[in-house]
Amino acid sequence: MKRQTKISNAVIKRLPRYRRYLRELQKKGIDKISSSEFSDLTGYTASQIRQDLNNFGGFGQQGYGYSVSGLYNEISAILGLDKQYKMVIVGAGNLGQAIANHTYYYKTGFIVCGIFEINPRLIGMKINDIEVMDYDRIVEFVESNDIDIGVICTTKDAAQEVADKLCFAGVRGLWNFAPVDIETPTHVAVENMHISDSLHSLAYHMNRTREHEDKK
Amino acid sequence: MKRQTKISNAVIKRLPRYRRYLRELQKKGIDKISSSEFSDLTGYTASQIRQDLNNFGGFGQQGYGYSVSGLYNEISAILGLDKQYKMVIVGAGNLGQAIANHTYYYKTGFIVCGIFEINPRLIGMKINDIEVMDYDRIVEFVESNDIDIGVICTTKDAAQEVADKLCFAGVRGLWNFAPVDIETPTHVAVENMHISDSLHSLAYHMNRTREHEDKK
DNA sequence: TAGATTGTTAATCGATTAACAATC
DNA sequence: TAGATTGTTAATCGATTAACAATC
Numbered sequence: 348m349k350r351q352t353k354i355s356n357a358v359i360k361r362l363p364r365y366r367r368y369l370r371e372l373q374k375k376g377i378d379k380i381s382s383s384e385f386s387d388l389t390g391y392t393a394s395q396i397r398q399d400l401n402n403f404g405g406f407g408q409q410g411y412g413y414s415v416s417g418l419y420n421e422i423s424a425i426l427g428l429d430k431q432y433k434m435v436i437v438g439a440g441n442l443g444q445a446i447a448n449h450t451y452y453y454k455t456g457f458i459v460c461g462i463f464e465i466n467p468r469l470i471g472m473k474i475n476d477i478e479v480m481d482y483d484r485i486v487e488f489v490e491s492n493d494i495d496i497g498v499i500c501t502t503k504d505a506a507q508e509v510a511d512k513l514c515f516a517g518v519r520g521l522w523n524f525a526p527v528d529i530e531t532p533t534h535v536a537v538e539n540m541h542i543s544d545s546l547h548s549l550a551y552h553m554n555r556t557r558e559h560e561d562k563k
Numbered sequence: 564m565k566r567q568t569k570i571s572n573a574v575i576k577r578l579p580r581y582r583r584y585l586r587e588l589q590k591k592g593i594d595k596i597s598s599s600e601f602s603d604l605t606g607y608t609a610s611q612i613r614q615d616l617n618n619f620g621g622f623g624q625q626g627y628g629y630s631v632s633g634l635y636n637e638i639s640a641i642l643g644l645d646k647q648y649k650m651v652i653v654g655a656g657n658l659g660q661a662i663a664n665h666t667y668y669y670k671t672g673f674i675v676c677g678i679f680e681i682n683p684r685l686i687g688m689k690i691n692d693i694e695v696m697d698y699d700r701i702v703e704f705v706e707s708n709d710i711d712i713g714v715i716c717t718t719k720d721a722a723q724e725v726a727d728k729l730c731f732a733g734v735r736g737l738w739n740f741a742p743v744d745i746e747t748p749t750h751v752a753v754e755n756m757h758i759s760d761s762l763h764s765l766a767y768h769m770n771r772t773r774e775h776e777d778k779k
Numbered sequence: 780t781a782g783a784t785t786g787t788t789a790a791t792c793g794a795t796t797a798a799c800a801a802t803c
Numbered sequence: 804t805a806g807a808t809t810g811t812t813a814a815t816c817g818a819t820t821a822a823c824a825a826t827c
Contacts, residue, residue: 363760536768552752
């Protein structure tokens with residue numbers, strides 16, 4: 348087993364997907380899988396799966412394969428999903444509310460501790476038992492509650508300023524849903540959910556498949 | 564100018580981002596940009612920007628650069644954003660409602676024509692003036708209204724069945740928010756918004772930046 | 780025209796796939 | 804043990820970067 352210093356982002360992006368499939372196998376009561384069976388399931392080549400996993404350690408057993416629950420746990424630990432994270436949501440609009448209501452995060456260790464807004468009509472509301480607070484109080488709140496993650500559900504114009512405030516207050520990660528690219532100090536991780544970008548590439552691919560049809 | 568047959572997905576994924584920056588430049592009244600200035604702005608290398616654009620045509624002018632609005636329009640057309648798309652949303656939960664309420668899509672040519680649900684308590688409601696209808700009626704509706712895109716906001720267990728039905732009814736694209744990988748006929752494009760996968764890779768990166776700090 | 784900047788080819792870099800020795 | 808399948812090295816493929824001739 349050889350542990351590498353720098354693991355490419357392409358590998359990291361595949362881990363949550365591997366984990367999802369392992370969870371399904373677990374539910375079905377399957378407790379062993381080979382890289383080639385896993386390849387059939389996921390669509391990744393067996394070679395790539397083994398290569399990816401061996402970035403982190405030798406989790407398999409020659410002649411046998413991988414233990415489904417063992418591998419599930421390993422990947423969870425690699426991703427840091429054995430830990431808990433405290434989150435705040437900024438922006439109590441549709442998207443902020445949808446995320447606050449999504450109990451899934453809570454179940455997997457991502458705890459929404461508060462929602463922040465500038466719109467006075469929304470302040471004081473409760474969404475899924477989480478209080479909507481005045482944005483003015485955010486720095487104090489993040490500091491005193493040791494918040495790990497800020498979720499940005501604001502307009503694109505407010506996003507960078509909100510990000511700056513969250514970083515100043517001490518979050519370690521930003522989950523950005525605004526359609527802009529956020530700048531942060533190097534020690535703060537950013538993950539973007541660029542929803543409209545995604546819709547735009549769907550539009551592209553739809554017109555491409557159309558072209559293929561036309562040629563037939 | 565040389566037009567390639569097959570353009571890599573990595574290129575396509577960058578186009579919406581290029582387009583966003585061009586829109587901002589346009590708003591600021593800047594009407595000309597060189598690849599190296601655009602590189603400073605976006606973080607992509609000037610070489611990559613020119614390489615990417617030349618997959619589709621020679622949009623620049625030697626010695627001058629690129630026309631901001633010209634390039635914006637070209638990229639919009641490449642993505643197919645000069646067209647209109649009719650969408651239906653399946654699932655009127657938090658996420659489905661958030662998308663239905665997001666007027667942005669409408670402004671950019673993606674028109675939400677209906678929302679479908681199995682929960683009888685939600686059927687008949689109006690969300691942002693869009694009717695929530697019985698899921699039983701979806702095939703008929705998609706067929707008779709020439710719906711282009713199905714947006715899947717259901718649970719992961721229902722997602723594939725919903726996808727099959729939408730494909731059968733004739734959509735050309737699926738925008739999938741359920742945390743599963745959807746299978747479709749080759750002529751139906753799929754774009755995934757795997758929200759929890761994104762959160763999981765954020766968790767990974769947060770723990771990595773932490774390690775760097777520890778080493779200091 | 781001279782200067783600037785593109786379009787495009789060539790070189791490099793990184794990621795994926797293939798092959799196979801190690802080993803359970 | 805023999806068969807199976809991993810871990811890992813080597814080969815290939817593709818994507819990014821560098822370089823420069825074309826040209827506005």
